[in-house]
Amino acid sequence: MTRPAIGGILFDKDGTLIDYQASWAPTNLGAGRLAARGDTELAARLLTIAGVDPATGYATSDGLLASGNTEDVAQAWAEAGAPFGVEDLTEQLDTLFRSAVVAAVPVCDLAALFAALTGRGLVLGIASSDSEAAVLATAERFGLEPHLAFQCGYDSGHGAKPGRGMVDGFCSVTGLPADAVAVVGDSSHDMHMAAAAGAGYRIAVLTGAGSAEVLRPLSHLLLPSIAGLEQVLFD
Template sequence: MTKDKTIAGILFDKDGTLLDYAKSWVPVNYELARIAAKGDEALARRLLIACGMDPDTGYVTPDSLLAAGNTVEIATGMVEAGAPFTVEALREKLDHLFANSAALAVPVTDLATFFAGLHAKGYRLGVASSDNERSIRETAKRFGFDRYLDYVAGYDSGYGTKPEPGMVHGFCAATGLAPHEVAVVGDNNHDLHMGRNAGAGLTVAVLTGTGSPQSLSAASDHCIPDITGLEAVLR
């Protein structure tokens, strides 16, 4: 039996995996830079560049702070680049922005139908994101897949942060699965390295975020265009 056939649980990243990163988060990135710069346009541009986004094109560098960082890491990077806040004060503002941004998110597919299908096949399901837990739950509720989740973990949920293994171990504790029975699905190396560090049975990269086949190949067992191709991989 191959390790693919032993998978009984799937732990998804959120942004760039369940949600189209460019459509959902590039507009939010412009807004967070404006907030962090207190409206100073020149400073906002510098903050975006420092955190990995081209302010003219909206291109976000794979595995940069804006691609993979949690709120504390993004706030720290922006304060170090000149944002006139303390890290804690900026973190609070950004967490509020991110939670409210769930209303603007664009899913990569009909997530309610997608999760319902996996649930019907017996998979245990979870979301582990570098976003805050409130934002994950708001997103799941908005798109109607909250009822299918066995587990939710944000950077502030107490399981540690990516690429540490804690979120995967928390999923295992919540579901009774062993790490080798879990597939981790994500759009950047923080997700995939989290899976590898936890001993996950499968790491699957998707291309709806900031990564590319080249940047994701080393840490993934499979690289697929988007999550709709996942069941073929699991079979």
């Protein structure tokens, strides 16, 4: 396809800015233990339901823990026997996930990439299925705040992926039309969100749990990671 004129980029967080398996495998296992109150058998069952290998913590493509939001996970786990109410479990999981920011492994020098992209005149944002607090903490940790016009999570009031609301929110804040926005993500939820909103460019990356087989037909461009994004867009 002919690449459209892009004025802004809306990034997913985990699996896109952050190497998903390297960063989240231990946290996934911890989430299972938390939800099962230490019951090993129940934890294994809950993790399997959420698309996570209970031995390694690795997530499968588009499983609940890889692409869903915390409320989705809490609801599924409560229905499967986790000894919590959904609201309580959501709050405890969000706290756990936010604390995991300290162990997050970036896919590249994020601050340098974001500085380069804003230097090219692009407006940047982050839209995540994690909480807004976790998005803000991630941006602070990696020095991204000066380069961001928009940050949102599943609880920011824009709705959840794969709905279009996060892209609409980015467009509202930045004044960009959707067809001038590139959405970059690692899951089918990201690509479906972009398509639903009419985003001009859908860029998928392979640093998350999504596979090339799933992502290639849903995206305009498939990259190993965002490390080469500036070169792809401008060279």
